[in-house]
Amino acid sequence: MLQQFEILKKAGLSVTESRKTILDLFFAAQGALAHADIEKHSSINIDRVTVYRTLQTFVESGIIHQIPTTDNTILYALCKDSCEAGHHHDEHVHFICTTCNKTNCLDDVMVPTVKLPNGFLPIQTAMIVKGTCIDCKSPHPQPFPQR
Amino acid sequence: MLQQFEILKKAGLSVTESRKTILDLFFAAQGALAHADIEKHSSINIDRVTVYRTLQTFVESGIIHQIPTTDNTILYALCKDSCEAGHHHDEHVHFICTTCNKTNCLDDVMVPTVKLPNGFLPIQTAMIVKGTCIDCKSPHPQPFPQR
DNA sequence: AAATGATTTGCAATATTGTTGCAATATTTT
């Protein structure tokens, strides 16, 4: 729990039970989580509203970043240390496995730069790859979340 | 309206008023639409449920494709002719303007291939660039949708 | 360690968004 404490402190946030618990979940998950994953996780009992507000606060503080999806949810994943409040350095590729539904940050795969038509000014780029992840090619038991 | 008729016929779908009307909106929009854009558009009066089902049908038929977002919505945009049912060829970059909130398909900008870590098998890739679009750099009146 | 002030949390109420079954209507086929 020490790590959680430091992350929150460094972000200038109050250290509360809810925030530590939710951070714990992200560290345990080793992958992206949706709001529903957190809210419905058996071992926690945090109000829906608090989960919404905590996720929003974490995004604004640069603790987690959002991953776009095509299913009316937003996925969230831990940022690396290089992230700062208001300016995310999450320009790595995200991989959504269509078998186990786990989403991984491929921290070592940077999003390539593309040449845009004249007049388009890029600020941030996201890249989402769907396919089969390494765990599902040679299967073994999956950790949380099991969506 | 002839164009709409042909698109629906070609996709093997019944030609109904609702479907033609929604197709009209996409052609008028020249950009991506969310469910809410269609449902709340002043000049149409189609039941929510029909809109949901029409969008789903259009995706399955390869008439429109989905664009992932980080705001609990799914955006939809017309496919080019090369799209076929069940096998979208929409591997172009999508540009979301943070000023006017319009989303453009950059049909001429292909999504580059990235090298994934061993064991990850890609099936489909999406790339979303956020920034300022050409209309907002040198502003002039914006067409529907105004979100 | 206790008191104070600031922040966060949970509850309640409400709003918005998405889903399902089914009867009525519209479309396609014969």
Add this chain to the structure above:
DNA sequence: AAAATATTGCAACAATATTGCAAATCATTT
């Protein structure tokens, strides 16, 4: 034009998201 098929709209429901406010928690100062 009639029969068969597919689509639509309604109603009910389910799930998800937002807001205000009082109670509880946390940080700071003494």
